[in-house]
Amino acid sequence: MTRGLPTPGGRVAFAPALMPSARPAPLVHKFGGAALADADAVRHAASIVAMLRTDDALPTAVVVSAMHGVTDALLDASHRATHGDATGARHALDALRRRHDEAARRVAGDGGGDESLSAVIDATFGELAGLLDGLAALGDLPPSVADAVLARGERLSARLAVAALAAIGVPAQYVDECDVIQTDGRPGNAFPDLPRTAAAARRVLAPLLARGTVAVIPGFVGAVPARTAAHAAPSDAPRRVAPVVTLGRGGSDLTATTLARVLGARDVFLWKDVRGLLTADPRVVPDARVIPALHAREASELAYHGAKVLHPRALVPLLARSAQRDAHREAGVPAPRARVTVRPFADPTAPGTTIVLAEERRAPGATSSPPRHPVKAVSALGGQALVTVRGTGMAGVPGIAARAFGALERAGISVALISQASSEQSICIGVPQSATAAVEPALREAFAAEIARGEIEGIDVEPDVATVAVVGSGMAGVPGIAARFFGALADAQVNVVAIAQGSSELNISAVVAGKDAAAAQRAAHAAFRLDRVGGGAARAPQHADVVLLGFGKVGRELARQITQRQSASRADGTQSPVSLVGVVDSRGWVFDAAGLAPRRLASLSKAKAEGRALAELPGGAEGAPDAALAHIAAHALSRPILVDVTAGDTSALLDAAVHHGMDLVLANKKPLAEGRVTVDAATASAAGLVATAAARGRRVLHEATVGAGLPVIDTVRKLQESGDRILHIQGCPSGTLGFLFAELGRGRAFSDALRDAMARGYTEPDPREDLSGQDVARKAVILARLVGWKGTLDDVAVESLVPPALAALPLQEFLAQLESLDAPWAARVAAAAARGAVLRYRADVSPKEARVGIVEVDRASPFASLSGTDNQFVFTTRRYKERPLVITGPGAGPEVTAAGVLNDVLALAGAR
Ligand SMILES: Nc1ncnc2c1ncn2[C@@H]1O[C@H](COP(=O)(O)OP(=O)(O)O)[C@@H](O)[C@H]1O
Ligand SMILES: N[C@@H](CC(=O)OP(=O)(O)O)C(=O)O
Incomplete structure (x- = not known):
């Protein structure tokens, strides 16, 4: 030596x-x-x-x-x-x-x-x-x-x-x-x-x-x-x-x-x-990562299964x-x-x-903890055809597969995959597409006797398939790998035509239609969390492609802010961490995988603000948002992020986006507070969306759902990450109601203050949506769940400001009767004042409950000083107990909301 x-x-x-x-x-x-x-x-x-x-x-x-x-x-x-x-x-x-x-x-x-x-x-x-x-x-x-x-x-x-x-x-x-x-x-x-x-x-x-x-x-x-x-x-x-x-x-x-x-x-x-051997082909899976080390047998298996980066016999x-x-x-x-x-x-x-290159040596009987990444990479071999030899007469007859192999070898056809159903009534053989014409005659000749006796009933050839393989030596002996792989393919709506597992347990392969190969690889990559493999990103620097669901006021403002961010990057000679590749409204979409240029975005925004639908605009396509998403997801995007700035229940769409490998940023409260996307009927919907995403290695950020651009959710996370425990949060998260109660406190009549709020554009077109407290209740659900509450929207005690008798009236009739509410409100305000207090509409949440309604707060309380449409949040935690932590500021409006969303987008762009 x-x-x-x-x-x-x-x-x-x-x-x-x-x-x-x-x-x-x-x-x-x-x-x-x-x-x-x-x-x-x-x-x-x-x-x-x-x-x-x-x-x-x-x-x-x-x-x-x-x-x-x-x-x-x-x-x-x-x-x-x-x-x-x-x-x-x-x-x-x-x-x-x-x-x-x-x-x-x-x-x-x-x-x-x-x-x-x-x-x-x-x-x-x-x-x-x-x-x-x-x-x-x-x-x-x-x-x-x-x-x-x-x-x-x-x-x-x-x-x-x-x-x-x-x-x-x-x-x-x-x-x-x-x-x-x-x-x-x-x-x-x-x-x-x-x-x-x-x-x-x-x-x-x-x-x-x-x-x-x-x-x-x-x-x-x-x-x-x-x-x-x-x-x-x-x-x-x-x-x-x-x-x-x-x-x-x-x-x-x-x-x-x-x-x-x-x-x-x-x-x-x-x-x-490329930066090394990657967890997937980066042209197909943009967030592929460098595998720091792998065994030669794994590398060869990958190469054999189509990873073009290495010659299959190189090692x-x-x-x-x-x-x-x-x-x-x-x-x-x-x-x-x-x-x-x-x-x-x-x-x-x-x-x-x-x-x-060295063989792994393990002491006999030694046990080790399961590897962090039992699967290290995914690859696909396209341009294949699948040949199925069928027949009930094949059961129990030895050597059918070997004879099929032999026949194909004699015909000079290489076999990429073979699988036999346990019923032994069919054998599937994967061959190169170019050999399709030669396969059938070769097999017919080899099995002429069986065909004549009716033991083999048919030889079917399915063209244009691909074999998608997950590879890793750690999968041997780790249960559930196949289930996770096939579960991911099913979730991505990829139909599996045939399955094969190599006897080495170094790979599991699925034959899928050629057109599904990219989606299948992305789904498997996400399911095995391969974007967390430790050797650095396939591409540097980091870059995320953003798709906007909703192109209303907030969406358009966000588009403007992203464009602005891009020009700032250009000015200092760096690559922008984000680009906007698609915008989607309820009837159509505009998409460009290379990114929508600022000029184009500006003209789309202008037309949309004038009331035109995206589908009618140059380059626009018509279709529902789910079609838009399917179209967009079929492209290889770099770490795609779907941003939901709509106000509807988009749960199903968000779920689909996660399955397509997208991270999510939400300004929309509904899917978190009400959505029925859940992996477990016993868990609430919000946990459902977040949990579904987490299981696939995707993240959901939603700062703008509470307090718009104010760092409310970020504060919750930071407190928790640093080991603090949140005892309760009290918040006035409604600009409209904040304005209304501040005005009432200054002696203004209820009807007068509400009409003013409407005229200023603070309220929804029907102000009862704000007055009902539902919007505050959704925010309460979102906050409460972050601190460990397990309930749903139905469990929130909500006090509405709309008397039941007025709730169902047509809008105009409701507005005509507003004055009838002035006297009771004036009395309530006066009674509070007599006690040295003011009225506020507040959400109170803790790990045990979520409540929203009118409260009397002491004049000395921080809530009493709220003015205009400002929001306020008071956090009482183990550390901030005597003097709680207070966040106050504008909590509504397109500009601050879009900024909150942009912060989330940038956090995700830099995080992976
Ligand atoms: N798992 C993988 N890791 C890295 N690259 C891959 C992988 N699978 C496919 N590729 C592709 O292989 C290409 C490199 O292979 P190839 O062109 O043969 O390289 P070279 O010319 O250096 O031999 C990369 O550009 C990449 O797109
Ligand atoms: N030039 C040959 C051999 C080769 O190894 O190429 P590359 O290193 O680009 O994979 C080919 O294209 O097949």
Whole structure:
């Protein structure tokens, strides 16, 4: 064993006597195509190599993928050529050539162009043109020729990388992949032969690395074994077919891990355009998080189930099993010891994801607490078809599944999933959509006898499905994972076509319609709280997309304030934490996933204020709010927040929004105080909405439901979080009633004060809505529940200011009789005054009760000083007992209400 001796500088020096060789183990870098967009990116890659190579010139091998999109473009050009579109093929090639010429010019930096690089580009495009001509003549695209075309992409980028390294003074040399990576020769899906690759690496790479030269090797491609090379090209194929094969799409990862294995590397860095291996594809689940560490088996499972970030077999060379390991050791392949990290190209010092290779060792019988995240990630493999073989005669007949497998294997069809119902009356097989046509004949042939005997009744093919998988080694032995997964899919209204659980218990998969795959992944991600996984957000900085439900006075003011917030961010050069992507009214919506521009919002606001519906406005769509929500939720939004600034019972909509993965901000009291959204009939509705959201890792904030923009609910939370206990809250949360009682106290007649309140626009159109006390009662319910009261709106004792005889009258008749109330009110006010008190309409809540009605308060009480439409809240707590905590201020009006809502939105935007 080698032993490190710490040096004063903190580095680790190796005692020479203990080191088998003087040089430290090499580093292997792999730069993915997604990261290599242009010359700047290639230069950035070179700088990363230089940085990690350090002054000690650590031995370094660099594997590169073709630049972003180049493999696809080459494939497209090949298809065009075979289908007779010679012009299209030439144009595609010309565009690629321009891109590489431009990159070559810029990559070398100030040193100017590199002639040998131009010559290589020239020669490569000459070869490519020849290959495409050959394909045009052939009218077919044999896999071996496709591989020969595709190989050029990585070779070009490797040349660019060499130039970029040279430009910053790092000695680098291009090494042809065929001189190192030896494979089994399977076109389009080859696998490296480790012993032969190890021998080649010793011969070709070791001397270079020993000299301190960085070896740059094209990824994705390898050599065909000598015996197959002779047959690699069909006799009528283009003459210039080189005997190369590719390792399957994304195969540069596999090149890198193979090299790491045969070189005995210390580290493999897989540099990607994402911040690491994430809990989901961030293009589908915007709040995906970086997984700090996961086992290679989990990573492979994810890759196999469609996570495009890693080649499905990338980790195989580093996981060779022990029997193989012995055989390999004899053949000169060192034991695996590399550390594998998936790193963000854009942020090279970030830790990314570590892929753990060591097997988990647990003492027999050892128990451990269930993992915090039994499921670590979710992924989906689209473009599949599901084949079902049905028949009552299959029950109890052994080997049906194995024969189905065998038949498909012989037909060259890879099976992504297989599941058999316990009744054994059907087997479901997931295959690539492209194989659909070949599947049925293959199975019919394999089961001809059973079909003839009627034991197999049918073979059905369902096209366009996707397999959605949740993956994590922690799910083994943790009960309820499947229930949570399928519950989440059901809640998201995703129909599950078939189910499969891998025998390893590393994954559970569900086959769903292709169109549901995104919704299914988001639902599973939310259900397993994967947005809480600890390695940082997929994207920095944080950003939330806001959808406004309700575009009335408060909604429009909020839109204005969000726009204002965005321009403040622009002014100080930061990204706004929020953007408004959708507005919804009762009849329609306007939505743009990229965000509604300020000008557009201003004109929508203006039109809406003039009485027009959103559906009638430019870009507006017609439909009920639930349709709006479904439409909006189908888009990949960044940490979406639904803001409810309506006044109706929106419970069902809010529930749907939570299931779509949205956080909620409410100014609307009804769903909290009255809504019937509940997970448990015994719990009250408010707890229901909040609990449903919490179970899915979503949050509900609703500061503006009590006291508008005043920090009432925030104060409750802060008191509680700091360990205080709220004994009771007394509040005057109605601007209208506050105004009315202040005026009565000043000797004004009831009818006169109420008419004034109406004229000032304080009251609802029918003032009895305010006078009934219902609005205050809703606020009381919301506050009371926060302090631990368990009742519902029906349990609140409410004193109405409207005598029963006047409650049902038409509005005008009620108003005509207002004067009849003046004398009784004057008497009541006078009686209170005689006792040194004034009247107030107040909500009193505690963990034990919620009451709203008229109270007499001492003239010295803070409530007595209330004026205008101000609200006031008095908190008596364990800490604030002798002198309670008082919050007073304007508690109504669009501006302060919208500001309260905006605070909640910003809190959520920054919180996740
Ligand atoms: N679980 C996941 N974690 C990270 N990225 C993922 C995941 N699933 C899918 N992806 C996608 O994989 C892409 C990176 O893969 P790929 O393009 O093959 O990278 P590279 O070119 O670096 O090899 C990312 O842009 C991301 O959209
Ligand atoms: N260029 C190849 C191989 C590869 O590994 O690419 P990437 O690193 O971009 O996944 C492909 O597109 O499949």
